[in-house]
Amino acid sequence: MDRAPSSSADAARVIDGKAVAAEVTDVIKQAVAASGLKPGLAVVLVGEDPASQVYVGAKGRKAQELGFHSVQHTLPATTTKQELLDLIAALNTDDAIDGILVQMPLPPHLDPVPVIEAIDPLKDVDGLHPVNAGRLALGDRDRALVSCTPAGCLILIKRIAGSDLSGRDALVIGRSNLVGKPIAQLLLQENCTVTIAHSRSRDLPELARRADILIAAVGRPEIVRGDWIKPGAIVIDVGVNRIPAPERGAGKTRLVGDVAFAEAIGRASAITPVPGGVGPMTIAMLMANTLTAACRAAGIAVPRF
Known part of the structure; x- marks a missing residue:
C-alpha cells in the first residue's frame, strides 16, 4: 500500500531546514531558561582545514547564542595522539563541560577511532562512541546520544x-x-x-x-x-x-x-x-544533544524536540 503523500498540492514543497532548526533552538532556549542550567560544550579542532574552521565557528556562535558555556580548543596539525587524548581526558573530568566534539576530519596521522573511543559516552554529543551507537542499535534512545x-x-x-x-x-x-x-x-x-x-x-x-x-x-x-x-x-x-x-x-x-x-x-x-536543508538541523541537534547531556547529568527531565 502506498502510504506516501501524492497530491499535486503538496508537490514541490521545499523543506525549510532553517525554520525547523529555529524551532528546535527555541525549545532549547526555553529549557535553559527554565532549568537554570548552563550547558557546556567543548569543541576540539586539530589543524587548519578551512571547512572545519567554518563549521567550528558556527557551532561556537550558536552555543553562545543559546547561553551555553562554549569552549574551543584549537590545536596545531602536528598534535600527537597522546596530546589529543590528554586533552579529551581533561574534558571528560571537567564538570563545566557536558558535551565534547572533536571536529572531523583529523590530520592524516591521527586515527579517529581511538579518539572517538576516548570521549566519555555521556559527553559524546556527536553520537559516534561505540556505547552510543550500540544503545541506538538496541533501541535504547533514552540513554543514547544520537x-x-x-x-x-x-x-x-x-x-x-x-x-x-x-x-x-x-x-x-x-x-x-x-x-x-x-x-x-x-x-x-x-x-x-x-x-x-x-x-x-x-x-x-x-x-x-x-x-x-x-x-x-x-x-x-x-x-x-x-x-x-x-x-x-x-x-x-x-x-x-x-x-x-x-x-x-x-x-x-x-x-x-x-x-x-x-x-x-x-x-x-x-x-x-x-x-x-539538513545543514542547519545538524548544528541545532548538536545543541540539543549538549542540553540532553546536561539534563541527564543534573538528573532533570530531557526536553522533547
Whole structure:
C-alpha cells in the first residue's frame, strides 16, 4: 500500500531546514531558561582545514547564542595522539563541560577511532562512541546520544509525514557510521521498512523508485536523478558537494546535494534543498544533544524536540 503523500498540492514543497532548526533552538532556549542550567560544550579542532574552521565557528556562535558555556580548543596539525587524548581526558573530568566534539576530519596521522573511543559516552554529543551507537542499535534512545545529522533528518521527515511512519518504505543511500547507519536505525525504530543501499547495491534506481522516504547520504553530486523518485516521496538530501560553476565566472563553484534537485522537485512531495536543508538541523541537534547531556547529568527531565 502506498502510504506516501501524492497530491499535486503538496508537490514541490521545499523543506525549510532553517525554520525547523529555529524551532528546535527555541525549545532549547526555553529549557535553559527554565532549568537554570548552563550547558557546556567543548569543541576540539586539530589543524587548519578551512571547512572545519567554518563549521567550528558556527557551532561556537550558536552555543553562545543559546547561553551555553562554549569552549574551543584549537590545536596545531602536528598534535600527537597522546596530546589529543590528554586533552579529551581533561574534558571528560571537567564538570563545566557536558558535551565534547572533536571536529572531523583529523590530520592524516591521527586515527579517529581511538579518539572517538576516548570521549566519555555521556559527553559524546556527536553520537559516534561505540556505547552510543550500540544503545541506538538496541533501541535504547533514552540513554543514547544520537548522531546529530540523522536526528535532525528524522525531525524533518516527521514535520512532513507526521509522527507515525509505520509501514513506509525507506531507502538510505549511504552506510556511513555518521549518517547512513544511524538514520537507518532511527527509521527502523519508527516501524519503517528500511533498505540501506551502497556502492555494491544492484539497480539503485529501482530501489529508489519503491521508497516513500529517500535519504541520500553518499557524497556524490546529483547521483539521484529525478526519474528515480517515487511520485509523492519525501526526499532528504544530506549531501554537500562543491562543483564547478563556470556560469558564475572563471574558477567559481556552487554547492549541490546528492539529489538532482531541479529534476526531483517535480516528483517528490517534499525535498530538502542544499544548502538550507539538513545543514542547519545538524548544528541545532548538536545543541540539543549538549542540553540532553546536561539534563541527564543534573538528573532533570530531557526536553522533547
